[in-house]
Structure formats: structure tokens, C-alpha cells
Amino acid sequence: MSDRKPDKDNPELNHLFWKDEILQVMYWMFGEELSNKVSAKQWESLLNTTYEELEFHFNKLIEESLLRKSNDREINFYELTEKGRKEAGKRFAGAFDGMQKAGHGECGPDCEFCYGEDGEKLENCVHNCAENHVHTRSH
Numbered sequence: 001m002s003d004r005k006p007d008k009d010n011p012e013l014n015h016l017f018w019k020d021e022i023l024q025v026m027y028w029m030f031g032e033e034l035s036n037k038v039s040a041k042q043w044e045s046l047l048n049t050t051y052e053e054l055e056f057h058f059n060k061l062i063e064e065s066l067l068r069k070s071n072d073r074e075i076n077f078y079e080l081t082e083k084g085r086k087e088a089g090k091r092f093a094g095a096f097d098g099m100q101k102a103g104h105g106e107c108g109p110d111c112e113f114c115y116g117e118d119g120e121k122l123e124n125c126v127h128n129c130a131e132n133h134v135h136t137r138s139h
Contacts, residue, residue, distance in 0.1 A: 018057040020091055021047060023066065026080050027088035037070065037077040 025047070029035050040054035047054065058078045061067040066084035070077050080088055114125040 015057060015060055018053070019061065019066075020095075022054075022057060022061060023080075023084065023088035024092045024095060026067075026078075027085065027092045030080060030085070030088075037079045039075050039077050041075070 025043075026038065029038070040051045040058060043049075043054055044051055055076070058067060058069070058076075061084070062069055062078075065081055066087055067078045068081050070079070111125075114122055116122055
């Protein structure tokens with residue numbers, strides 16, 4: 001979910017990296033109704049890492065009460081706890097925060113990119129809507 005890389009020389013940073021990756025991907029999968037349980041084997045190629053690395057971090061997330069483990073036919077599956085869903089949601093929202101702005105023609109009267117501090121329409125708004133339609137702002 002990010003362009004950061006794990007830091008093998010710093011175990012704490014390495015775990016923070018994997019915590020972000022695992023929680024965000026699980027939250028996305030849960031939200032898209034793709035799956036609410038995953039195994040480390042399923043994710044090896046998806047996250048470009050090893051089974052052992054994932055198992056290690058899944059277990060650390062269990063210790064933090066963010067995941068819970070179940071077993072089916074000798075395969076460990078992991079799912080978000082309620083606490084994990086909340087934490088994963090915060091991380092997912094934070095990762096995509098700057099991408100959630102309105103696009104061309106979707107902005108409202110309080111759009112920070114279309115109006116100056118004086119409330120007047122900017123000629124060079126980033127949505128390029130100055131000539132396409134008129135925004136009015138009530139004071």
C-alpha cells in the first residue's frame with residue numbers, strides 16, 4: 001500500500017512497515033468483501049516477502065490484539081479484531097488522505113482550491129472550473 005521498503009537493520013521500523021502493510025491490505029480486502037481471513041501463504045507473492053516474515057508479523061499483531069488466528073486443515077488464517085479494524089481504518093484513511101479530494105466539477109462552495117481567503121473565485125483553481133461553470137459562495 002505504500003512505496004516504503006522494510007528496514008531489516010531496524011526491527012522496530014521493520015515491524016511498523018509490515019504493520020502498516022498488513023493492516024491496510026486486510027482492511028481493503030475486508031471493505032471490498034474479498035476476504036475477511038488470510039493466510040501467510042496467500043500473501044507471499046502479493047506482498048513480495050516470505051512466509052516466515054509474514055507469520056512473524058501476523059503473530060506480533062496478535063500480541064497487539066489487532067489480529068486473531070484460526071486454524072483450518074493445519075493452515076493458519078488471520079483476521080482483524082474489532083480493535084484491528086479501527087486501527088486499520090485509520091491507517092488506510094491516512095494513506096489515501098490527499099487522494100480523497102473532489103475532482104473537476106465536483107467541488108462545493110467551500111473548496112479550498114477554488115476560492116481565495118476572501119471568498120472570491122480563483123481564476124487559476126486546480127479544478128480548472130473558472131470558465132466551465134460559476135461557483136457561488138454564500139457568506
